[in-house]
Amino acid sequence: MADSTIYRASTTAPVNIAVVKYWGKRDPKLNLPTNSSLSVTLSQADLRTLTTASCSASYLASEGDSLLLNGEPSDVSGARTQACFRELRTRRAALEAADPSLPKLSTMPLRLVSENNFPTAAGLASSAAGFAAFVRAIANLYELPASPSELSLIARQGSGSACRSLFGGYVAWRMGSAADGSDSMADQVAEAAHWPEMRALILVVSAAKKGVSSTSGMQQTVATSGLFQERIARVVPQNMDAMEKAIKERDFAAFAEVTMRDSNSFHATCADTYPPIFYMNDVSRAAIRAVEAINAAAGRTVAAYTFDAGPNAVIYYLEQDTEAVVGTFYHVLGDMDGWKREVLSGLKPTLS
Numbered sequence: 240m241a242d243s244t245i246y247r248a249s250t251t252a253p254v255n256i257a258v259v260k261y262w263g264k265r266d267p268k269l270n271l272p273t274n275s276s277l278s279v280t281l282s283q284a285d286l287r288t289l290t291t292a293s294c295s296a297s298y299l300a301s302e303g304d305s306l307l308l309n310g311e312p313s314d315v316s317g318a319r320t321q322a323c324f325r326e327l328r329t330r331r332a333a334l335e336a337a338d339p340s341l342p343k344l345s346t347m348p349l350r351l352v353s354e355n356n357f358p359t360a361a362g363l364a365s366s367a368a369g370f371a372a373f374v375r376a377i378a379n380l381y382e383l384p385a386s387p388s389e390l391s392l393i394a395r396q397g398s399g400s401a402c403r404s405l406f407g408g409y410v411a412w413r414m415g416s417a418a419d420g421s422d423s424m425a426d427q428v429a430e431a432a433h434w435p436e437m438r439a440l441i442l443v444v445s446a447a448k449k450g451v452s453s454t455s456g457m458q459q460t461v462a463t464s465g466l467f468q469e470r471i472a473r474v475v476p477q478n479m480d481a482m483e484k485a486i487k488e489r490d491f492a493a494f495a496e497v498t499m500r501d502s503n504s505f506h507a508t509c510a511d512t513y514p515p516i517f518y519m520n521d522v523s524r525a526a527i528r529a530v531e532a533i534n535a536a537a538g539r540t541v542a543a544y545t546f547d548a549g550p551n552a553v554i555y556y557l558e559q560d561t562e563a564v565v566g567t568f569y570h571v572l573g574d575m576d577g578w579k580r581e582v583l584s585g586l587k588p589t590l591s
């Protein structure tokens with residue numbers, strides 16, 4: 240009789256928001272970036288993906304691997320998802336070959352069930368937390384002796400930004416130089432406890448799906464923008480150095496300036512793409528002006544804005560400046576057309 244044992248493991252992975260942005264692939268197949276990037280991993284109490292992976296000889300081989308995402312069947316046939324399955328199975332198969340007493344999990348169909356605890360209406364990209372949880376759940380199920388950096392190598396192939404969600408705190412994704420991608424992985428610059436006062440406020444302008452996906456947007460930028468060449472050759476390397484120094488020294492003014500300059504630089508290369516890509520809208524620009532007004536009123540830098548491939552703003556600030564930053568935003572939001580009321584505030588860097 241066939242063994243009906245169901246093997247199962249669960250994990251969670253947090254969302255991260257980049258302060259030095261990833262934008263551009265030098266190898267789209269392996270998901271190798273044109274530049275390094277750096278992010279802050281946000282609190283799992285607020286934003287996380289929970290994924291359970293299971294496998295069993297009793298699962299029908301004809302059904303293959305499957306993923307249920309927020310209750311809906313999701314396609315797993317894409318090359319990126321397949322690359323993650325393949326990498327994880329290969330590692331498990333090596334363990335099974337070395338120890339024949341291990342159950343042959345690598346040959347069984349996999350079922351994944353994944354849920355986000357943040358509303359889709361928050362308009363946040365979920366691929367980073369999604370692929371990080373996906374890879375770690377299967378790695379746990381397979382009992383792979385893999386470090387977070389090794390798992391980040393695999394998650395990177397699912398979605399670039401996912402490699403940064405395998406660490407908490409302040410995380411760098413080093414672009415690497417190897418053609419096979421073996422040195423393009425994440426590491427932790429500092430734990431959350433190093434700078435525990437850091438907070439994030441997410442202002443939701445629109446929950447609509449973005450018009451141009453990150454994957455195709457960055458390909459168009461690489462192919463057509465001259466400004467992009469300057470960004471990857473000079474701007475990002477400088478920003479990476481300055482950001483790591485600002486974090487090490489807990490220098491918020493420096494952290495904020497690099498964060499805002501790097502967001503501006505990324506969106507400038509989007510505008511320099513031909514045809515141009517616009518992720519920010521008038522409401523996003525009003526948020527930038529509000530941050531400038533808040534900093535001017537405080538007489539020092541208390542808030543920093545950053546925007547990803549969409550119009551929503553993420554504002555970084557320190558806990559002691561909550562009133563000046565969040566209080567003012569709540570006050571001015573009422574006067575700004577276009578803001579939704581879903582505002583996620585006081586998000587802390589995650590500890591794990």
Ligand code: 2P0
Pocket residue numbers: 256257259260261262270276364366397398399400401453454546547548
């Ligand atoms: C980032 N973004 O560093 C940048 C800033 C968007 C703007 O990483 O093609 O979804 O799956 O590797 O990771 C979004 O890109 O792209 C992203 P793929 P991903 O957070």
